[in-house]
Amino acid sequence: MRGEPRGHRLGSKLTRRGLLRGLAVGAAAPAVSALLAACAPQATPTPAPQPTPTTAPAAQPTPTPAPVATPTPAAPPTPTPVVLKGTKLNILFGTFFVPETQDLMKQQLQEFGKETGVEATIDFISWPDLQPKISAAVQAGAGPDIVGMWDTWPALYRDALVDVADLVEKRIKGEGDYFDWVKKTVMVGDQWLSIPIGTPTSAQLYRKSLLEKAGWPDPNNPPDTWEDIFKIGVEFKKLGMPLGQAFGHSTGDPPSFCYAFMWAYGAMEVEADGKTVAFSKPQFVDGMKLFLSYWKSAFDETGLGWDDATNNRAFLAGQIGWTFNGSSIYIAARKQSPDIAEDIIHHIYPKGPAGRFNNIGSWSAGILKYSKNQAGAKAFLEWWTAPAQFRKWLEIQKGYQVAPTQFYLNDPYYKEDPKLVPYVEAAKYGRNKGYAGLGNEKAAEAFARYVIVDTFARAIQSGNAEEAIQWGASELEKIYGR
């Protein structure tokens, strides 16, 4: 006989201690097994069964009025996209300053869904939050299938993006080659990891009536040099509507001013080798001193704390008489205050001693490698960037987005309002971030750390142009010198 059991048998008589012990073991076991599973070497993921591509019902291009003067022959019909019926697709873009763009994209997604059976959704988040959101998704290996990116981001996420050279080749074959500034920013080395979609540009905005009041000889031809802007700004400020420029930590307007001014006064981030910092140039120091000499007398001094939207509000509220901006101020004015819209004059970026430049680089849309629906994502991008869809997307933005190829630039919507023509002209004077090098991950880092913008902000705060430019150069050395 093995004798009496010690304590009470759990089965024969349930005791409080026995119950608690059982519960404790029961609770701990799954947790321990989960922990062990988590610690175990990761099993090679079994490739998800790929939905069998079925022959697509042909994507019927929505008939659009033929462009009045398309310079190149019409693109060949878009090849039939692969349909992955029942699959899901999520797209992430930044918000658009022309809000109707978002409505159109949702509508286009619905059309794509109807034609292909793909369940597609799109989210729009504010610009400053877009890059962190992409970073978090890439790091987590889960999130949107397609992301909209700013110019230098493809280089940042080069290991996380799917090669889309096949799509790009189709676009080039259909619509002609991309602009040089597009290739310099979107291409990562010799790879196409995202498909270009052009970019918003900016231009100078003046109040014509203010130019008249300030005594400018020809209000239809606003100042064309940086120095003349500053000079007329003094008169503007006397009239209670100074020059308005943001120098805060914001990704749109502050870089528009600062990069353009830097180039116009002979400085750049790096030489063409992409390593030698060429920021601290005597001509730039002189230019900065000139700018500082007009800061208090010509500018709205609260600009150091402005973000991308502040100048829009200030211009429409009649608090400033000049700014750099995309066409969003004018488009908003056409709806809300037609008298202000009538009074607005746009003008291309001003000249400096080294020339006339503006900061331009193409946005693009990329597919993330972790996406389980890469085929659906490619099908969407192929469908959406084809002229039948893409032209509508450009049109609704009324010239706000400059197309990445010459193919669209003679379309009526770029010319129907003569006031918006300077925005298209901007493409002629474009330089990429990181010029004279490439718009790569180092240019992205300098941009994201606001090195160029903060150089100006430091100069304004300290009044010391040399010190601020030296600081900027040393920050650039840290980035490009590695």
Added chain:
Amino acid sequence: MTTAPARTAVHALPLTWRERARHWLDSEPVLAYLFMSPGWLILLLFMSYPFFLGLWISLTDRLVGFPGGEFIGLRNYRELLKDNVFWLTVMNTFIYGFVTVPFKLLLGLLLALLLNQVFPLRNVLRAALLLPWIVPTALSSLAWLMLYDAVLSPFSWVLKNWGLIEANIGFLGTRTNAIISLCIANIWRGTPFFAVAILAGLQAVPHELHEAAAIEGANAVQRFFAVTLPVIKGIIVITTLFSIIWTFADFQLVYVLTKGGPANSTHIFGTFAWQEGIGGAGKLGMGAAVSLYMFPLLAVLSAILLRYVRSQEA
């Protein structure tokens, strides 16, 4: 008796593994550890693992979107020590943490004393007091962003209408203005925490003590220092320490209002770590190193807090 030797004989037999396991599980220390194990597992998974992962990442040059990253020792920490923006960040964090807390404490104490009085709508006011605390910080920060707007700020508008200023105030335009503006918004947000905590403490002050002190001729101020303060002292210490820790680790308010600008002059640890690790070029290692510079200070404060709580318990 024959049974006793039989039992002894039975007990002398080697135990089966089942019996040994049951015996082991029956012991108090083992059972206690078993009960604690879910808690330990949660701590390990959600506190220790991220902490040690962060520590490891700070010792690498890991970038967002790129797996791995090379071990570089303390290079990130050394580079930060040479970075002017980092030192400005340290200074800002200390200003932000240590300047706001006394104001929050003082205002919270005053509010609590007021709300401890009997007056109509007292409960409504007590509930309203909590609003700044319960509204999501991101949302209330957006409201402050509008209040500080360089163009449409109601503060500037009122002051201009009264003829006190000629041009709008650049609340977020210079370092001094921006730091003051951030501190004011932080004080507004943090005061209710002090007020509610101290108000709870005031409920525990025995009314009889006040009466006795009054009979002895003590005035209101004397009664506060002699009767009220000793009772609520513990709560004040704990809320102050908590507030310092939270303020040091703040992120949302500064991120929404200035994003660390202008010219990186308003960063605190949280926003600078974010800019380095996520918002900039995705230098996760550098971002983690910035965050971990906060650790010694927060560890010391937490230790003081725990020590104090334990001393009170004893």
